[in-house]
Amino acid sequence: MASVVLPGDSIPLPSSSKPVILGPGLAASSSRIRTPISDDAPAIISTRLGLLSSFKGKEKSEQYWVEGNSKRYIPAQKDMVLGTIIARHAEGYRVDLGSSQMASLEGLAFEGATKRSKPNLKVGTLVYARVSLANRDMEPEIECFDPNTGKAEGFGELKGGLMVSCSLQLCRHLLNSKFPVLPALASTIPFEIAVGLNGRVWLKTETVSESIALKRVIEGVDSGEIKPEKSDIDMAVKQFLA
Template identity: 85%
Template sequence: MSSALVLPGDSIPLPPSSKPVVLGPGLAASSSRIRSPSSDAVPSIISTRLGTLSSFKGKEKSEQLWVEGSSKRYIPSQKDMVLGTIIARHAEGYRVDLGSAQMASLEGLAFEGATKRSKPNLKVGTLVYARVSLSTRDLEPEIECFDPNTGKAEGFGELTGGTMVTCSLQLCRHLLNPKFPVLSTLASTIPFEVAVGLNGRVWFKTEAVSESIAVKRVIEGIDSGEIKPEKGDVDKAVKSYLA
């Protein structure tokens, strides 16, 4: 699907594909149907924000659709991968800051292998990598630290050490695109672990402080526009910061 400017309330027909469609930020399912010139009425979706309609066909057998806008505040959307900071503990779990208008709820059982007798004991200030499991207009979002399809952590959970950088929502979504060369170019020079949250946060962990500083400066430079997100420019910037 080609990119197109959409307004709040615009009806958008589902793409002509047999693949299931995953709705991302800025889109909501509609109960109405749109008449197609070449076929009968087809289901539609509604845009909830101003921006550019974007799509991505990943390795999974599905197509992702979302509205790319200039919003600076994160709005939780189901199935989003996010980085959150635990700000409070209670009997059943934790309250987590995602940088959105509402705090998120994280149950103590929402971890791989967690039981009522054996649950993670996380402290206030702990950083976690999670997935949004529930997001509605009237209730606070819920997150989980495991993949519900496998029951395994799959990279979700507590993040220890490392550095977290706050950047634009748009850059984070680009970083999760395998065709976006920034992370692969950085990895060719600096070995590091990374977790990218669609809520405008990037966590990474390197072996040396100088490498962490270099990665941080490159991400911030690309987000500000000082560094172009091209392989040659990123490689040049990394080497200059490590020199």
């Protein structure tokens, strides 16, 4: 069950031996504490107000983050994000993620990229990427491939489609398989989707009207005008397509 935490609160470490991944709103302190699995472990503290949430990943790891109503995205390592290229340079690109700093994307951070063969992306291109480096006092770095496999795995340039801006909280919910919004939409309209934890969602359908309908449904769920239930979503889709 999620619990409310305040900035500066100490977060108890889990008793299991699984690797722990800290998400947004949590940070490792320089002080050390004693835990059930270690006599010298870093203390974990909350950096913002919100609900402490957790998730057991497929890699037998445990993820923890603070679920808040923040409007500005703060980059966190391993986050999936949608970014817009705003500048090019000799080694790569500068990308807008909606955070306080621009992100750096190297030209070699793509599947199969070499010094002689690199993607040639234009300013304004939308890319789906993964945050590879995120420190408080440094410019974040992103990459468009999975470092474990060396393959794109869905990352890279997103062609066509429509981008929707929504809350950070909704984006995290959309990535939860138990959240009914995307399954309900998929039962009505076939589409491609990329969800970024930085408050951006990319959609691509066969027609413009279907893309606009999906956009209005997601915006309605985000604002609270549409309940995240299958019956309500089906009714809203039919209304927007009429």
